[in-house]
Amino acid sequence: MLTQTTQRYWAGMLTGIVIMICLGWLKLILTGNILTDHNPYPWELGYPVFICFAGALLVFGISYWKFIWSNSPEKKNYKTEAYLVLILASVMVPFVSNDVIIYLAHGYLSNNGVDVFSHVNILSQSVWAPHINDWKDGPFVYGPINLIPSKLANYVGRENLWLTFVTYRLMMLLAGIIIIELLNRIVQKPKDLLIVVLAPAFWLHNVGHMHNDLIAMLLIITSLYFLVNKRIIIAAIFIGIAMASKVSIVIYIPFLYCYYFFTTDKNRMQKLGIICVSIVLMLLTIIGCYMIFYTGTSSIEVPFAYLAKQNANKSFAEILGEILNVLLSDQSVQSQLEVVDIKKTDPKVYWWKISKTVFNAVGLMLFVILGIIFIIKTKLKPTKEQVLELFIKFSFIFFFIYLHIFQAWYLVLIAPLIVLSTNVRLRKYFMILCCYSGVHTIMIAIARPSMLFILLPILVLVNIGLFLWQFRKNYLTIEAGNIQVT
Numbered sequence: 022m023l024t025q026t027t028q029r030y031w032a033g034m035l036t037g038i039v040i041m042i043c044l045g046w047l048k049l050i051l052t053g054n055i056l057t058d059h060n061p062y063p064w065e066l067g068y069p070v071f072i073c074f075a076g077a078l079l080v081f082g083i084s085y086w087k088f089i090w091s092n093s094p095e096k097k098n099y100k101t102e103a104y105l106v107l108i109l110a111s112v113m114v115p116f117v118s119n120d121v122i123i124y125l126a127h128g129y130l131s132n133n134g135v136d137v138f139s140h141v142n143i144l145s146q147s148v149w150a151p152h153i154n155d156w157k158d159g160p161f162v163y164g165p166i167n168l169i170p171s172k173l174a175n176y177v178g179r180e181n182l183w184l185t186f187v188t189y190r191l192m193m194l195l196a197g198i199i200i201i202e203l204l205n206r207i208v209q210k211p212k213d214l215l216i217v218v219l220a221p222a223f224w225l226h227n228v229g230h231m232h233n234d235l236i237a238m239l240l241i242i243t244s245l246y247f248l249v250n251k252r253i254i255i256a257a258i259f260i261g262i263a264m265a266s267k268v269s270i271v272i273y274i275p276f277l278y279c280y281y282f283f284t285t286d287k288n289r290m291q292k293l294g295i296i297c298v299s300i301v302l303m304l305l306t307i308i309g310c311y312m313i314f315y316t317g318t319s320s321i322e323v324p325f326a327y328l329a330k331q332n333a334n335k336s337f338a339e340i341l342g343e344i345l346n347v348l349l350s351d352q353s354v355q356s357q358l359e360v361v362d363i364k365k366t367d368p369k370v371y372w373w374k375i376s377k378t379v380f381n382a383v384g385l386m387l388f389v390i391l392g393i394i395f396i397i398k399t400k401l402k403p404t405k406e407q408v409l410e411l412f413i414k415f416s417f418i419f420f421f422i423y424l425h426i427f428q429a430w431y432l433v434l435i436a437p438l439i440v441l442s443t444n445v446r447l448r449k450y451f452m453i454l455c456c457y458s459g460v461h462t463i464m465i466a467i468a469r470p471s472m473l474f475i476l477l478p479i480l481v482l483v484n485i486g487l488f489l490w491q492f493r494k495n496y497l498t499i500e501a502g503n504i505q506v507t
Contacts, residue, residue, distance in 0.1 A: 023096075030088035031102070034219065037081025038109050041225065044074060045114035048466065055186070057119035057466060058155040067467040074463040078221070082456035085219050089212060089452065098211050100201065103218040107197045111190060113229035117462040118430075121231040122152045125185060127161040128171025131314075137161040137168070138320035141327060148180050162324040165314045166240075166266035167233045193231050196239045203242045207249055208440050216448060217436040220455040226430030226462075234433050237267040242437050244277070249441070253281045257299035261306030269434060272419050274303075276412040276438070284405045384423030388415065409442040414492070417450075421488050429458035450491040458484065 023031055052060055062070050115121055126149035127137045135143055137160060144150060144157045161168055170192050178185025201218060208214050217223055227235040240263035247256040260277055263270040278296050285292055314320065395403070395411050403411075416435045420427055432455050439451045461480050467473055 024093040027088055027091055027093050030084045030091065033084030034081050034088065034106075035109070037077040037084070038106065038224070040073060040077035041229070042109065042113045044070060044077075045116040045229075048116045049114050054152060055114065055122065056152040056154060057115060057117065057122075058153075060154065061466050067473065071463055071467060071473055075460055078456055078459055081221070082453075085456065086452060089216055089219075095211050098205060099215050100205055103201045103205075103214055104198075106218055106224050107194065107201065107228060110224040110228035111194045111197070113225075115230045117459075117466050118226070118230045118232065118428075119153065119155065120233075121189065122149055123156055123159075124163075124167070124171045124231075124233060125149055125174060125189060126153060128168060128173075128175045129180075129185075131161075131168060131172050132175050136314075136316050136320065138165075138314060139316055139323050141323065148182065152182075159327050160324050162328055163233060164265040164267060165310055166262055167236055168314065170233075170236065190231065193228060193235055196235050197228050200235075200239050200242055203239075203246050204437075204440060207242070207246055209443065213440045216452065217433075217440055220433070220436060220452065221459045222430055222432035222455040223436065225459060226428075227433050230430070232428075232430040234267060234430050237263050237270055238433050238436065240266060241270065241273060241434065244273070245437050245441065248277060248280060251285065253277070253285075253295060254299045254302060257303040258306050261303040262310060264303075264307050265310030267434070269419070269424070269431070272412070272416050272434075276408070276415075279412070280405065280408050283401075283403050283408055380422055384418055387418045387422060391415065391418070406443055409438055410444050410447065413438045413442060413444070413447050417488065417491065421484070429455070429462055432458065447491060450487065454484075454487060457487070 048062055049055060051063060051066075054060055061067070123144070126144050126147040129147045129149060130143055131137050135146070137143065139160065141160050142158050143160070144153055147153075150157075170189060174185045174189035174192065177188040201214070204214050204217060223235075223238075226232055227238070240259050244256045244259035244263065247253075247259065256277060260270065260273055263273070278300075282292055282296065287295075311321070391411065391414055395407070399407055413435065416438065420431050420435070424431075432451070435451065439448055442448070457480075461477055464473055464477060
């Protein structure tokens with residue numbers, strides 16, 4: 022049983038979750054459509070909805086923080102609490118992101134013989150077309166593994182949209198169940214399970230809004246489960262499957278082999294031999310997964326070419342572009358807020374391009390600096406904790422600086438490293454970021470023009486401050502000393 026104090030914190034978290042569930046259903050009732058992008062709440066509800074969402078997230082975040090860091094005696098496990106959050110999030114209607122509808126639309130087209138990887142401007146042919154606005158011109162930009170669940174859901178639902186939707190929801194619920202079970206086997210302390218499950222990046226964005234990062238997370242945790250049990254070859258195969266779902270999983274490949282190489286009690290030649298075999302199997306796994314839907318080089322080239330043309334969105338690069346555009350163009354802030362479809366001739370696009378180049382350079386520089394400091398401080402004889410911290414920080418650089426598009430739900434991909442690490446500061450940073458970064462997503466559910474959009478640069482500038490805060494101690498600080506991960 023939870024203590025009286027932790028019960029109060031738990032009640033605060035559940036209140037925040039229930040409010041956000043109600044916001045989703047309210048939007049569905051008021052608009053009569055599950056479409057999210059450009060189908061906002063009525064304009065008169067813009068400020069009340071933002072206040073409710075931000076307030077609920079604040080109440081949740083404070084309670085989440087106090088619950089995790091409370092000194093009350095811990096239970097033997099927190100699976101009951103984890104399952105309660107999972108089930109609650111599973112009754113949420115998406116209201117801050119429309120991505121799941123695009124997944125399902127591509128699955129429907131694929132079931133009807135359309136090559137969704139090699140063709141653009143195809144979503145209008147789907148029965149899901151009335152529920153799609155943004156990204157309707159794109160191919161399926163994820164790996165083939167992520168297409169399979171949406172194909173299965175459409176196969177079950179046929180052209181019944183709600184049956185398809187519920188089927189996909191049940192599959193994501195199953196993924197969440199397996200994640201909880203695997204996490205419970207690798208966490209070091211019982212409450213560590215809830216650091217992940219209570220993170221909004223997990224329950225709000227991936228379970229509630231069904232982003233397909235949940236599939237990648239499931240594969241990553243499966244891989245790490247085998248890694249910590251010293252079965253590197255099976256771990257490499259699951260990382261290969263994960264790579265065939267989300268390309269951003271590339272951050273885990275060097276981690277997998279560094280962790281194994283620096284922490285395994287075998288001689289160097291044995292380790293190198295096993296690593297070589299596992300790399301071959303991992304590459305074969307990636308190739309095998311891509312061959313499922315492979316129809317030629319265009320099935321790989323078209324999605325990457327499409328992504329390369331997209332503008333920055335909700336990232337440091339966008340904010341730099343926004344600020345430069347305000348300072349150096351003749352457009353007023355209010356006129357920019359009224360623009361829904363940004364023309365290619367808009368100066369904002371020019372500044373986004375410049376800011377992308379800047380942050381590419383900054384990201385690469387940070388990777389190199391952090392790597393050099395790691396080598397100097399560890400003399401290439403790191404502990405497990407040092408390897409974990411290195412790649413957690415690599416991951417933060419990758420998602421916040423190097424990626425041109427950052428969304429709050431990407432953070433769930435870092436969660437498996439967080440629970441393996443004993444670094445308290447990085448855990449706290451992860452928790453704050455998971456709560457705080459979700460605020461900007463509600464803005465796409467508010468009608469333009471809205472002065473609330475002025476908050477976006479402020480929010481992400483705070484994000485930059487938080488990023489610098491977690492790097493404040495020489496880029497590599499091992500707070501846990503030589504504590505070993507078991």
